[in-house]
Amino acid sequence: MPNSFYIFLLWLFSASTLEAQERLEIVATIPDLGYFVSTIGGEHVKVQVLVPPGNDPHSILPKASLLLKLSRADGLILMGLDYEHAFLPPLLEKTRKVSIRPGGVGYMNVGERIVPLEIPGSLDRSQGADLHPRGNPHYNLDPENGRIMALAAYDLLVALAPERKPEFEKRFLAWDAEAKRRIVKWKTWMEPLRGKPIVTYHRSWSYFVERYGLNVVAEVEAKPGLAPSAKHLLKVKKIIREQKVEMLLMEPWYNEQRLRSLVDDGVKVVKLATTSGLRESEEEYLDYIEYLILQMRDAYALPVPSPPEEGVRKPS
């Protein structure tokens, strides 16, 4: 074998080692978590996100490249509550890196810090396909939980690089102050919508709905993870008419075509991913939540509060 091949391998090894020495490599399962880690860690972290923005986490493939990323990571931050059921357990099973497995110094399961909603009292598969025995995992849609997520990211970084605690703390506190400011503002913005009826496609929006007192009167999926039947769609249509629902909230990966009959009744279908990062204006978690709130107000013909945050688009 030519010497150049060995030199090439040596170069690859040394290049990756040097980079690892410079920055902490953190794997975040969703864009929101990646955002918190990069915001708090700054130039001291390199973040890899496993679920691309706007992608259905149920459809993420547990690929060998993800295994490689995990095996080289210093830390792993995840949603937990079985959010990553489709891809993370088989990867964690294969990786031998004890530090990023449960109990390891680099393992942060944020779901353990959340008070989960909708823990099923009983569990069997007649209730649907997409069941979460530990509770609804979409807690990132409540901005108060966003603060818990940011704190978890901070704790992970401090655990991995305690010498940088002052820097991380400074960034975390700055972000948290901004988050608190916006949360107060959003509460005012959402107040007129309290009690308003909405329809959701999947049971992803429970935390947002709980925070702002919205009223989910129907779900397009009769049972989580299963396609709606024509009979169930008729039932949803009836509810929309009777309760004068003006907004149907759905993730971009669901098929809109079957909802045409509902749209005919005047309901506005708002397609939004359940994490930040899909649109340029939603790259940051706080902007994503703000965009979501503006969309809600727009659906109910409420004017755009002025001034909107810089960088946040008005709903189209």
Place this chain on the structure above:
Amino acid sequence: MHTPFSKLALGAAVLLILSTSSTLLAQEGQLSDPTDALEGRMLESTFPGHMGRGGSGFTSRFDASFNPAIGLIFDGLGTFSEEAGEGVDQFDLRSVELNMASRIDPLGWAYIVAAFEGDEFELEEAVIMMDQLPANMTLRVGKMLADFGKWNTIHLHDKNYVFEDGVRTAFFGGNLNATGVELHQWTGIGNLPIRWSLGVHSDFGGEGDFASEIIGNRGLEELGFTGRVTTQQDYGANGFLQYGFSFFHTSEGLAYLRDSDADGITDEEFGLGQTTFALDFTLRDVDASDNTANTLSLELWRNQRDSLDAADNIISSDANGIWGFYQHDFNPFWGAGVQLAWWQDPLNTTGSDWFTSAESGGQRAAFVTHNLSEFNRIRMQLSQDHNVLEDPTWTLAFQWDVILGSHSHSLDW
């Protein structure tokens, strides 16, 4: 033939396994899985009424703690065919598969797959996986689906089509099932993940006439060896391209029937060899932004197999085979695809023309799959099978698979 070398090699392998196990046991303190404590905490926090595990760590005879995960898979099949024979023009429960898996200790886990097919019971797999060896190595010991090609380790009911590909059936009699030891390792060169495996097996074979389950001593010549190296490259945001190379070799491990001692009774003896190589290519692209997916898989096989001629002399035949399938998923609930295969008769010494000869077989099929849920799937397939030296026949098949109990996703590569 049992050479001193082969016995030495086997002895060395056993010693290696034992020494590795004892080294790992010595490290048990370091490797003890911290998940138990974490899991207990999680249960307390999320299930307020849950009592959790007893502090002593002991269980009673009737305690469900530490029990293996259990799953059952019903594979029902209705076939309507031009071809007369057993199992056609009727509905049948093709198999009921029982799966059980559990960790043994921090060093490894084990699983069994047992299938009930009609009145027959078959232990398809019974494997101990030592998955905490150093350097990302894993040792599989027991009866297993051998690591050969992309699809050999997948049970038929889990594949994208109803019937096994004709190449595998012609050259191995179905999935290559083997009893022995396989060493696996994965690593990465730069950003390229690579996995390899090497296996040594004493019993091997699928269904049909490819089998080596003679009870008795074996030497190196009668053992079967498998190997595979594969790599995956990312394709798009959520897809991959996978390439692999696999081999199977036995020098004299296949049996044949011969009245060797001229007593009028045919005896089964070792003595025939087979060498099979396969190149595999798979593209899997799942667009998680709209839940559509495409899967394309191709395998090219080269087979060399011994057989007996009319005078009971051992002769060798070369044969090629190629098979593949493509499936498009319109959404998580509906998919459709085609399956194609072509192969030369593995026992034909004269050779045959590619794709046209009567001494080659072919298979083409189109299928539609409807997933009622992740645990309930129906499939319809129309296929034309052209076995060697037979006329083509059409078959319409309906398959219904349901999964009960434990279920998980896996990283297969």
